Amino acid sequence: MAGVNKVILVGNLGADPEVRSLESGTKVANFNIATTETFKDRNGEKQEKTEWHRIVLWRGLADVAENFLKKGRQIYIEGRLRTRQWEDKEGVKKYTTEIYGDNMVMLGGKPGGEPPPTSKEEITEKEPPAHETDDDLPF
DSSP: OOOOOOEEEEEEESSOOEEEEOTTSOEEEEEEEEEEEEEEOTTSOEEEEEEEEEEEEEHHHHHHHHHHOOTTOEEEEEEEEEEEEEEOTTSOEEEEEEEEEEEEEEESOOTTSOOOOOSHHHHSOSSOOTTOOSTTOOO
8 A cells, every 4th residue: 555645734934935946947935834733731721832844845836935925924735745864064964854835725815914816806907998998888
């Protein structure tokens, strides 16, 4: 039986994404999101625990991240865990675990309280083009 490697997160960006292009022209975006869990401790007091997750988006999703994601934005990410290793300048092995995103949905409004567009009319021109007038309407 094949294994399953699936991660689903809803969290907030800790900073604007870092986007770069590889020599091949492929874009890659890197950023961290925070997920916060709220619970009551043994004494009944409310506690919060925040976890930080390193996200990697490729190609089209990297373009979306570059153009629309900003610090504080809430997003939904679906992806898979990847662990990579490298050696630092002193030859010490370092490891990091990242979420390679396969799907992303921007949630809530833009930071600052502006709601996201909800219809085609909100993301296009409000005024009709000059050649479209109501002179030909029968009423």
